[in-house]
Every structure is written in structure tokens, then in C-alpha cells.
Amino acid sequence: MSRLRHILTNNKARNAGVAILLLFALCATLAPWIAPHDPWEFGPAFLHPSTTNLLGTNDVGQDIFSELLYGTRNSLLVGFAAAFIAVSLGTVVGLVAGFRKGVLDDLLMGVTDVFLVVPMLPLAILVSVYLGPSIWNLILVVGLLWWPSTARVIRSQVLSIRESGYVESARALGAGDLWLMWRHVLPNVLPLLMAKFVLTVAMAMLMDASLSFLGLGDPIAKSWGMMLRYAFMRGGFVGGMWWWYVPPGLAIGLCILSLTLISFGIEEKSDPRLKRVLER
């Protein structure tokens, strides 16, 4: 009973994170039905918030509230797609490097080290400048650049797991590398992988928003980053129209907060001083 209560209270932060994320997912799915206007439709510009336009309109008269709802789709898509690419790539690199010690490991970890040191944003800027603005390019850029930290973590886990008794004995029984990875290593790194994935989604969303703000996103697509860009460039910021740029930033922040809560609000360590009483 007390154990159950303990688990529930311990995960309060994570539950809040899941709830916020589900709300955003709902907005993304239902956007065409709950949005009061078509966000691409032009109309009277720079309207203040009112009952017809909850958050007013932008410089070309598009409804900001509807833009915000449609922007959820873009952020979630970019975040999850890019994180999927990045974490898959990182997992493969980490598993291979951890299992095949020697030259291949050194080589892969060398590449990983380079990518860890290279500043992501300037590199992403450079690549997307050459590739041109499009949501798929954005996903590719973030996905292909953000794998090293996953690779690092997975490799160190693999190294510690492969030293453990059960992998040794499975190997002694003649199990192959692929089988070992699939049967023994992957299940063990799965929780870590989930946490890493969720954090990468957050990083990808932030990166997407930054690149869009810099003008490297699709100019027609509705995304929170583009909304911030237009508000900043086309008078919303200078004109003090906070209802234009505060909501999209807040939405990005809430999304990232919920993902962060899910990934590491989970485990609160127990008091290390208890070991003096409990350990024998």
C-alpha cells in the first residue's frame, strides 16, 4: 500500500508531462475541426484579440489562434520524426561500437566525438542554407546531426552489460552478436533509450523553432518558429503585439517542459544516507 502510494507520488511530475503532451497531440489531430478559421486565409491585418479572432490576426490577416493550432502539427512531426532518425542512428552506432571493440569502435567513437564538439546550430544553419527551406530537409538535418549523445550513452551501457555474467555465459553457449544485442542488450537499454528519445524530441523541436526563426524554415508552412519569425520581422514585436509572439513561444516551452518532465522527472533518488541504516 505504502509502496503504491510511493510510486504514484514519485511520478507526479511525469504524469503532468504526459498530460500536457497528450493535450498538444489532441490539438494537432483535431486542428482542422477545432480551428475557428483557415490559417492560410487572408483578411484584415493586425487585428487585436477579440471573440472572432481569439489572438488577433497577423500582418496579412491570418488568424493567429488557428495558426497556433496548426503549428502543433508541424512541431510534433518535426520533433518526433527527427528524434526517431537520430535515436535509431545513435542506437545502431552505439550497439555496433560497444560490441565490436577495436578499430571499428575507435573509428565510430572518434566520429561521435567530433559531432559532440561541433556546435550543432551553426552546422545545421550551414547545411540547411545549402539544402534550402523545407520541413523534410529540417527533419533530415536535425535527425542526422543529433545522434552522437545517444550513441555515447548506448555504447557505455553495452560495454557494462557485455561484461556482466549473463552475457558472458550466453556467449559461452555460442550466441552470436546479433542475437545477444537483440535478446540481452536491447531490453536492458530500452528505458534509457526512451528517456534519450524524449529528450531528443525536445531538442529537435527547439532546433526546428530556431532554424525557422532564422528564416530557414518553409515560409508557407504553419509552425511556431515561423510565427515567431514573422512577429519579430513584421512589426509584431516592435508594435508590442504580445498576443502574436507570446503564445507560440509559450507553446514551444510547454512542449519541451512536458518532454523534460517525462524524461528525467521520473526517478527521484532515495536519500543516500539511508544506506547506513539499511545496508548489511
Next chain:
Amino acid sequence: MSELLRVANLSVVFDTPAGLVHANRGINLTVNEKETLGIMGESGCGKTVLFLSLLRLQQPGRIASGSIAFDGRQLTGLTASEMQQVRGRQIALVPQDHSTALDPAFTVGQQLDEALMIRENGGGLWKTSLMGCRARDRSARLDEIRAVLSELALGELVDTGRLLARYPHQLSGGIRQRVLIAMALLGHPRMLIADEPTTALDRASRAQTLAVLNALCRRMTMLIISHDLEAIRTTCDRVAVMYGGRIIETGPMLSVFNKPRHPYTRLFLSCQKLSRGDDLPEIIGDVLNLMDFPPGCSFHPRCPQAMPVCSLVEPAEVHFDDAMVACHLYGSGENTC
């Protein structure tokens, strides 16, 4: 002999994720001036929590009831800063594990100097930093540190100047242990608590440490927590035996060693005394789970002399002239054994 420490009915509990742990349950004990008391018991019996509570360092546990009187003052009623002045300067601690008790980031000299500055200036962050300390110049403090080290026979073993510049990980276990004793002595405490002073040492260091403790116990009040019978025998005047968070027997060292009253003490002593090769008598059963006490005497599931009453009623303390036992075999004081 006047009384220096009196613990009465002390109970300490811990709230853990898995439930409430009763680490100490109604502890009574006294230590007289210049006397050495040994506390014996298996690991997990509550010895550690007992001495941590004397320093009020039992956190995150809390003292649920009872009192600790030291030199006539109630330690349980002191404020945090008053308690801080008791630590090190009234009651000093020699910890069990010399390999983890010294801060790896500071040299031995810095850590000894700190103990000295605490005695002179109090324990504040600024007052114990080199910049904040003006009471005496450094060389005078160094002289005192050297004097204490040579008293512990460290001066002959190693070059003290080089020792002070070393980091803990560069020293051997025996030297570290004596550095810790020196650190405790630099506070000029009235009572010294030594927690398992010999367990983490090799044979040679153990003999040297015993010699040091033996010399110290002649002039100081000490509380030695150990299950090393030789350490207890060479240093202690009286002993107390703990089981399941309670003290189940006390008495003069020789009489407890020669004529143990409690069945647990008897088994404990015979387990430890036997040399290699003999058949070890076993204390059957698991070590006690502090979270889940059996009703009655907590030792009864493992006791070879258990009676029906033992599983029903917790035995009261039965007092003799200078001894005490908590066991149903000694109902109302008459010796049935």
C-alpha cells in the same frame, strides 16, 4: 567516578520508502568519566545509529523519544549551532572506514588544520578558511599537529612534513586510520567515539591501532563500537551488547566475557572466540529485519533457550549490582541459569 554520558530510553526511527524502521528502541546506557565502554553486536543491530544519534547526526532518521545527557546538558534540546559546538570539541568521532572518511579533494594537512581551526575559531565557513583564520600563525598550528602525530607514533613511521602534503588516496590504510584519530584528538574532546576502529585494517595496522587505542583509553572517556573481541578486551572497562535496536546486556568487561548471561551474548562470544578449524556454533536464522519485529523478545526466533513467554512479552531489563540483562531467563532478578 562521575557520570559523563547518560542515555535514557532513546528511540530513533527512519521513514524509508519501504516503511518505518525502528533502528533504536529504548536505549539506556551510561558512561563514566575516564571509562571506556564497548558496544558489541552484529551489523544491522543499530550500533551505528546509536552513536550517530549521540552526535545528532542520525538524519534522515529522527529521535522519537528519550534523552541524551552529556556532562549534565541535554543534547536532545540543543539548537543546531549549539550542537555543532559539541561535535568535535566535546564528543569526537573516529569513523569506521578510513578509505572513505577523508575528503579526497584536500591534503591530510589541510584536513588536520581544519580540525584545529574548528577548535580555535568555531566551525564557520569563513572562520575555518585560511584567510579567515588569524588566531595563531600557521607554524604554531603545524607544531601542534606534529605533536599529536608523534604521540600516535606516526612521527617515527613517516616523514610528517611529507605526510601532511599527501592526499588521502596516497596513504596506506593504517596511516589513514591514525590520521583520523589525530583529527579527532585535535579537537580536545571529552569523549571519543571509535566506530569499528580495527575492522577495515590489515593485521599489522590493526596491532598498531590497538596499541594506540590502549594508550588513549587510559586517559580518555571512550565509546568503542566493535565486534572485534580483542579490541574490546584490550581497551574496555565495561561492555554493552546490542540486538535488534536494544541493549540486551551490560556489565563489566571481564564478567560479561567470562560469564555471559544472555543467550545471544553467549552465542555471539563463542562465534567470535573460536579459532579457525573448529566447528562454528551457528546463530540459526536470519539477521533481524529492523522493519518487521517479531512480537516479544526480538531474539526468540533464533534463541536456543526460547520459552513460550519469549514470543509474547518483550523482556524487561533485569538489574544486578553492576550489570543488566533483558531476558526472561532472569525473571525478577533471581539467577536461574
Next chain:
Amino acid sequence: MERHQHPAAEVASKAVRYLIVFFIIMSLNFLLPRLMPGDPVMNILGEEASYAPPEVLEELKADWGLDGPLYVQYFRYFGNYLTGDWGHSFLCMRPVADAIGLHLRWTLALFLPAIILGALLATVAGALAAWYRKSKLDIGFSAAFLSFYSMPHYWLAMVLLFVFGFLLGWFPLGKVTTGDTSGLAYVADVGWHMVLPLGLLTVSKAAYDFLVVRNSVISIYGEDYVLMAQAKGLSQMAVLFRHTVRNALAPLITVTAIQFGVILSGTLMVEIVFSWPGMGTLIYEAIGARDYPVLQGAFFIIAVCMLAANFIADMVYVWLDPRMR
């Protein structure tokens, strides 16, 4: 943990590794425009390329070092970069190295103090939160830093500027100075303009570090030497800040090194909002004008700065832990 070698050997092996990374970054910088689909000149010129006569295109190719076999281009590029010839900016019509030299100092003026102040703030706040775990102080600090951690930096900059610049008028609306001042007045003026961006970046950096410090202090206060420091009679603050925090710093250094890139990206984005004449603003304008030489130079210099910062962090790490010396 593996056995560590002699410090000098350690430093030397680190230096060699960083040299290799430097080499790879330079190569990456060279390869990026040449790896992209299509002809690099066409990519750079866009639609205009189809109107230009072929001989002009050839001339441009030579100008940008895109003529000849790849390995010749590579050696020429390497020589040019090392001698400080990073090409000409399309936009401001001057050598890229000059433009970057002008802007880099303003970025560093924000970035370096933010890193140091942020680490200090995080250390104090994280240590206190860990020590008084589950108190109101801990929950307050954690919630505040976690929220700060989640918000995009440039958006926070916009909100801050709106509230403290537009609405309250306490701070200037951007740029580094108001105009003609010199000497002490100039320094004071720059300091005045720095308050908002520096404050924002400091707290952002602290937000990244706070949880790290808190976690590592929590795990260290179960150590025996912390108990021993208390048993000696040290005050709470002396135990916390001398014996606990000192040993919790190593993870902070590691994280700082990993987060350099993130904080730098934050600095670049925040600069744009504050019209701060640093690398961020330079990059922003270069993106708008498709000024490729500037973007490549900016990437190169930022990567080199990151490399240097990581190297320094490695050295500090070795110096902090006596067991590694």
C-alpha cells in the same frame, strides 16, 4: 575507472585528439558546399546563374576556389584558411576574417561571463536545493530552473525586452551603446546594454547546470567524508560548500563542456533579438543575403572556439581532482 597516465602524457594525448578533430572540422567545412546536390556555383547563385555568361561563371568559380580537381581545391582551401584568407563577404564587401573579427569579440563578451556566472549561480542554488531537499526552497528552485530550461532563449529575450525595455523603460532596447561616449562612460554604457542579455544567458546556463549540481550533491552527501566533516564540528555551510560542493564540481565541468554548444547557440539567437553586433547577428544577416563565405567562416571559427573550450574544460577537470594528477 581506468588507471590514469602521467599528467603530461594525458595532456599530450588530449592535444593530439583535438588536433585530429580540428582537421576533421576543417575538412567538413570544405566538403559541405561540394557535397550538396547540384553544382556549387549554381547553388550559390540560384536563379541568376542561368542568365550569366559562361566566362563569368568560370571567373566566379576561380574566385571561390571551386575550379580544378578536388584535391587541388582542398590544399588551396587549407592554405588559405590557415593564412587567414577566408574569402570575401558578398554582403559587406570586405574580407570574411575582418567581419568575423569585429563580431566575435561581442559574442565572447556575452558568452564567457554567462558561462562563468551561470556555473556559479547553479552551484550555489543546486547545492542549497540538494541540502534542503524537498523543502520549499528546493521545489521553488527546481520549478523555476526547469521552466527556464524549457523556454526558447530568443523568445524569452523578446518577452524580457518587451517588459523591461518597452513597458517599463528600465533598459535600452538593444545594441551595445547609445552613441558617442568614450572612456569610463563608454564602459558603463556597454554594461548597461549588457544587463538584459547577459542576465538572460546566465540564468539559462544556470538552468542547464542546476539539476546536475543538485543530483551530484545529493549523491555526495551520503559519503562518509561528509558525515565526518559534520562530526568534526563544521557548520552546515562549511560542510556544504567546502567538502560537498568541491567534490560535486567534476560532473559540472563535464556538463559545461557538453553544453557549450547549446549555450553558444542560445547566445547567437539572443543576440539577434537584442541587435547585439555579435556572431549571431552576423549569421542572421548572412542567411538573409545567402552570404556563404561568411556562414562558412562563422561555422569554422565557432567550431574552433568550441574545441578550445572543451580542451580547457578537460584540463580543469584534471586539475580539480587530485586523484587524477
